Amino acid sequence: MTPTIVLDNGGHTIKAGIGGTDTPAQLIPNAIARSKSKSTTYFGHELLQCTDHASLSYRLPISKGLIVDWDAQKAIWDGLFSTDVLGIDTTQSSLLLTEPYHNLPNIQQVYDQFIFEEYQFASYYRCTPASLIPHLFPTTTTTTTPSPDCTLIVDSGFSFTHAVPLIHGRPHSRALTRLSIGGKLLTNHLKHLISFRQWNMMDQTHITNHIKESCCFVSSDFARDLHTARSARSPNPLTQEYALAEGRLRQPGDSTSSGSSQILVMNNERFSVPEIIFRPDDIGLNQVGLAGTIAHSISLLPEDLQGMFWANIALIGGNTKFPGFRERLLADLRPLAPVEHDVQVYEYPDPITAPYDAAMRFVSTPAYKDSVVTRQEYLESGSNATRRKWRVSAGEEKEKEKEKEKQGRSKSKTGTARKK
Amino acid sequence: MPPKRTREHHVRQTYVSTTTIDPRVVAERTRKHLDQLERSNYAETSIMSVTGDDNEPGKYGKSRARQIVSDKRNLKLLGSSPAATKKRSTMNVRSALLYPKNLATLIEESGIASLPASTPTYLTAEAPAPSYPPRLICSVCGYWGRYKCRKCALPYCDQNCESVHAETRCEKRVV
Numbered sequence: 001m002t003p004t005i006v007l008d009n010g011g012h013t014i015k016a017g018i019g020g021t022d023t024p025a026q027l028i029p030n031a032i033a034r035s036k037s038k039s040t041t042y043f044g045h046e047l048l049q050c051t052d053h054a055s056l057s058y059r060l061p062i063s064k065g066l067i068v069d070w071d072a073q074k075a076i077w078d079g080l081f082s083t084d085v086l087g088i089d090t091t092q093s094s095l096l097l098t099e100p101y102h103n104l105p106n107i108q109q110v111y112d113q114f115i116f117e118e119y120q121f122a123s124y125y126r127c128t129p130a131s132l133i134p135h136l137f138p139t140t141t142t143t144t145t146p147s148p149d150c151t152l153i154v155d156s157g158f159s160f161t162h163a164v165p166l167i168h169g170r171p172h173s174r175a176l177t178r179l180s181i182g183g184k185l186l187t188n189h190l191k192h193l194i195s196f197r198q199w200n201m202m203d204q205t206h207i208t209n210h211i212k213e214s215c216c217f218v219s220s221d222f223a224r225d226l227h228t229a230r231s232a233r234s235p236n237p238l239t240q241e242y243a244l245a246e247g248r249l250r251q252p253g254d255s256t257s258s259g260s261s262q263i264l265v266m267n268n269e270r271f272s273v274p275e276i277i278f279r280p281d282d283i284g285l286n287q288v289g290l291a292g293t294i295a296h297s298i299s300l301l302p303e304d305l306q307g308m309f310w311a312n313i314a315l316i317g318g319n320t321k322f323p324g325f326r327e328r329l330l331a332d333l334r335p336l337a338p339v340e341h342d343v344q345v346y347e348y349p350d351p352i353t354a355p356y357d358a359a360m361r362f363v364s365t366p367a368y369k370d371s372v373v374t375r376q377e378y379l380e381s382g383s384n385a386t387r388r389k390w391r392v393s394a395g396e397e398k399e400k401e402k403e404k405e406k407q408g409r410s411k412s413k414t415g416t417a418r419k420k
Numbered sequence: 421m422p423p424k425r426t427r428e429h430h431v432r433q434t435y436v437s438t439t440t441i442d443p444r445v446v447a448e449r450t451r452k453h454l455d456q457l458e459r460s461n462y463a464e465t466s467i468m469s470v471t472g473d474d475n476e477p478g479k480y481g482k483s484r485a486r487q488i489v490s491d492k493r494n495l496k497l498l499g500s501s502p503a504a505t506k507k508r509s510t511m512n513v514r515s516a517l518l519y520p521k522n523l524a525t526l527i528e529e530s531g532i533a534s535l536p537a538s539t540p541t542y543l544t545a546e547a548p549a550p551s552y553p554p555r556l557i558c559s560v561c562g563y564w565g566r567y568k569c570r571k572c573a574l575p576y577c578d579q580n581c582e583s584v585h586a587e588t589r590c591e592k593r594v595v
Contacts, residue, residue, distance in 0.1 A: 032489070043493065058460045063523055066542075070516040075490035078503060082495040089499035102542040104530040113512040120501040162545075173540040179547045188457040193562070196589075202462035230563050268562045281554035283457070284450035293547040 012158035019363035044076035053206035065159035129355035134169035150308035156319035175300035219271035291332035
């Protein structure tokens with residue numbers, strides 16, 4: 001049996017593993033970084049061994065969610081498939097690869113070329129991360145998981161935040177809505193705030209990201225927290241101190257002497273950064289917040305199903321790990337939802353690897369074999385093979401086919417009538 | 421001309437009637453700042469300098485094809501694919517590696533802009549503009565910005581922040 005590789009190709013992290021092995025996802029930075037001080041370049045997984053994260057300059061294959069730098073992407077994938085990480089023979093394997101929402105058709109073609117012409121995978125399946133999530137659901141609906149028939153996945157990642165409605169497990173692309181706020185923007189915003197107010201951190205992307213992950217939270221009452229952060233100057237209950245030299249939060253018991261010269265005080269920065277997801281206008285972005293984005297997406301869905309979507313919202317992506325994210329979203333959504341509808345927001349144990357875990361389940365089912373495009377098919381008809389296969393299975397086309405069938409039947413009926 | 425006046429009236433940034441700054445300047449400044457927030461590195465060096473050799477600056481001079489990094493690594497890949505062996509990659513793969521295109525070019529080439537508006541694409545999926553007015557947040561300390569700078573329309577909260585603003589970033593940058 002050919003092994004199946006699962007590759008969730010995120011803008012910040014690649015989540016990869018071999019299907020059927022039941023191993024947790026390998027988290028590999030999707031970046032090439034160059035250290036000026038050491039004049040060394042780290043590719044993808046090598047970055048995990050890097051100990052000095054100061055002043056790294058990054059080269060990312062993915063820009064605004066889409067792969068634009070194939071040279072960088074290939075360098076990182078090469079490392080991933082090599083004996084350093086997965087150690088698989090690509091010609092003897094199948095691949096499940098994720099792509100961004102609304103990927104461009106010309107970029108999709110390059111995906112196919114790389115998978116079949118460069119790596120020569122035996123077969124592959126390409127889909128969006130949210131479309132995998134239904135495979136996580138158990139067959140029977142329980143109170144802890146959203147209904148598999150109508151689910152709205154909120155995927156808040158490194159490049160973007162998307163509201164993706166799934167009908168019978170398939171993305172409804174007409175209602176898919178994008179909010180242009182992602183983890184990259186939040187980290188950069190925090191970098192600007194810190195650099196203006198305290199330390200120049202403009203070159204310290206890695207450290208700023210760590211500060212963001214360890215200090216930031218979503219405020220449930222922005223005005224109140226803003227007032228608290230201002231009124232009692234120091235110490236107020238929201239202030240946290242981050243020791244830049246040690247790269248961690250300072251605990252109350254820490255001695256004041258150790259590295260006291262490099263202390264970053266986090267005050268209203270802790271919650272005003274994730275706040276941007278809910279109020280993008282705070283940085284001048286002319287888009288409605290996350291709750292409004294979800295409401296907009298639901299309003300584009302068939303009216304009789306909308307109530308189901310309000311009650312089945314699920315969160316994936318790294319940004320949803322901010323403490324208080326779910327509570328705030330729920331509070332913001334309630335006034336936007338019609339009174340008669342219930343609003344529910346579900347979380348997964350690990351929102352970052354949820355699509356990966358779902359993919360691991362999916363590749364072990366017989367349905368996976370039916371959805372892949374084989375190398376043979378690609379050699380026969382090129383990218384048309386993937387386009388045809390995955391577009392036809394997109395639900396909407398099926399409805400069209402049904403209509404055609406109906407028309408065909410009625411035609412044959414009239415035909416027989418004439419004969420009589 | 422009446423139409424011009426009405427248009428200016430609708431631009432939200434103009435709260436203070438005494439502000440002399442053109443709202444278009446503010447919009448342009450905001451756009452630039454948002455672009456800056458999408459950068460991977462603060463000092464946006466040319467892509468090659470991230471991975472290229474520091475000693476050979478003239479190497480990527482005039483030829484359109486640039487040096488690639490993905491074929492210069494000592495990795496052991498199993499199997500007989502072009503990626504694993506020294507076999508020549510196909511034309512498609514080589515052109516993708518050698519001639520990178522930026523996002524704007526890719527979007528243009530994909531032709532999604534000419535599709536009917538009913539077809540969902542990358543361009544149509546954007547979240548709508550808010551129906552509520554933006555909040556004013558002090559560009560210095562992050563508290564509510566009650567006032568706006570008369571020169572550059574950035575909000576600030578009190579005299580203290582106003583003086584910091586005037587000294588450091590007045591007319592320079594947003595938020």
